[in-house]
Amino acid sequence: MYTQGLDQQDKSPQKHDALDTQEQLDAFQKRVDEEEKIEAKDWMPEAYRRTLIRQISQHAHSEIIGMQPEGNWLTRAPSLKRKAILLAKIQDEAGHGLYLYGAGETLGVSRDQMVADLLSGKAKYSSIFNYPTLTWADIGAIGWLVDGAAIMNQIPLCRCSYGPYARAMVRICKEESFHQRQGFDILRVLCEGTAEQKAMAQDALDRWWWPSLMMFGPNDADSKHSAQSMAWKIKRFSNDELRQKFVDVTVQQAEFLGLKVPDDDLEFDEESGHYRYGDIDWQEFIEVIKGNGPCNKQRLAKRRKAHDDGEWVREAAQAYAEKQSSRRSAA
Amino acid sequence: MSKKEWPLYEVFIRSKSGLSHRHAGSIHAADDQMALDHARDTYTRRSEGVSIWVVRSSQIVASDPAETAAFFEPAEDKIYRHPTFYEIPDGVENL
Numbered sequence: 560m561y562t563q564g565l566d567q568q569d570k571s572p573q574k575h576d577a578l579d580t581q582e583q584l585d586a587f588q589k590r591v592d593e594e595e596k597i598e599a600k601d602w603m604p605e606a607y608r609r610t611l612i613r614q615i616s617q618h619a620h621s622e623i624i625g626m627q628p629e630g631n632w633l634t635r636a637p638s639l640k641r642k643a644i645l646l647a648k649i650q651d652e653a654g655h656g657l658y659l660y661g662a663g664e665t666l667g668v669s670r671d672q673m674v675a676d677l678l679s680g681k682a683k684y685s686s687i688f689n690y691p692t693l694t695w696a697d698i699g700a701i702g703w704l705v706d707g708a709a710i711m712n713q714i715p716l717c718r719c720s721y722g723p724y725a726r727a728m729v730r731i732c733k734e735e736s737f738h739q740r741q742g743f744d745i746l747r748v749l750c751e752g753t754a755e756q757k758a759m760a761q762d763a764l765d766r767w768w769w770p771s772l773m774m775f776g777p778n779d780a781d782s783k784h785s786a787q788s789m790a791w792k793i794k795r796f797s798n799d800e801l802r803q804k805f806v807d808v809t810v811q812q813a814e815f816l817g818l819k820v821p822d823d824d825l826e827f828d829e830e831s832g833h834y835r836y837g838d839i840d841w842q843e844f845i846e847v848i849k850g851n852g853p854c855n856k857q858r859l860a861k862r863r864k865a866h867d868d869g870e871w872v873r874e875a876a877q878a879y880a881e882k883q884s885s886r887r888s889a890a
Numbered sequence: 891m892s893k894k895e896w897p898l899y900e901v902f903i904r905s906k907s908g909l910s911h912r913h914a915g916s917i918h919a920a921d922d923q924m925a926l927d928h929a930r931d932t933y934t935r936r937s938e939g940v941s942i943w944v945v946r947s948s949q950i951v952a953s954d955p956a957e958t959a960a961f962f963e964p965a966e967d968k969i970y971r972h973p974t975f976y977e978i979p980d981g982v983e984n985l
Contacts, residue, residue, distance in 0.1 A: 661916040
């Protein structure tokens, strides 16, 4: 989900950057240019480390917060089969969050610190999860569109220059394919159903289409901070390139479903072989990122409550572990 | 925040018998048994393993990447360890 972290300006203190010598920076860039992977204990520029911590932790937080809109429909899934599938998918999201926190920790930041930054509102997560899931069709739309957009973003991340992140992405990409197909399957069944069911699918597409396009981040012209990430080979394709790929494959899938993409400017350009699409409402995107989306407050409040409610479990497990360990040392 | 962070464990998985355990990633757990349970739930949801090892990350002793060149240098100039170093005369087979 989730390269939005690469488009944000680096605001953290830069005092350590001065310690990186030009010689070290050049040697590092040479390794990256030669497609060598950078591993956890290798020397790396402080700014590279900071960019990755921000990107990987935002990615992890997106997976964790992303469990909420889907969890909303767990108890109301239309059949036991759908419920079991949705439960497995949500469990995968938790797993993805954990792989990513693990990758983030190799950069010298603790998981507790990353989680604290999410709960305090300091760290961000993907804008898409601040939209509500109003009907069952939304669960289909999330799998098909949101996970579809995520796959476009994540496949190039499997070749990211930072080894632990790239390896986590390989694992995640293998599992995302199931997520996207189950979403498409939900919508396909709705589209083959009654007129009312098909209208429900259309309504979900109407509401999720534009926010899904926003997941790729600002237009290239406004995405100045991603140039460094490209040079470091964290990012391999620009926001607009990935968005175009997504539109090209998804429009055809919408046609198969018999749904209309909510964009009057959408048309196929014979010459380039790509679909041309209308302007994105970037003001909406900025508002959601700033915390003024439909569900920002609710998502964070729920996460904080879950964290606080789990405090006694963490304490009890720790106390048990300490007791067992002191018994062992006494024996 | 819990006062104290659960320790970090590295996870190694044998995907099927006959193969070695391979590093999969890391997890946090309060104790060893929980580490195994969390490793199973995190890394083998699709039957990726038949055996799991977990070890506290703090217990791993690793070579220093900054010293890689010097550390592995003794092997660099011993090309005669490789069979391709030797010339095989024409007509000699099965060598």
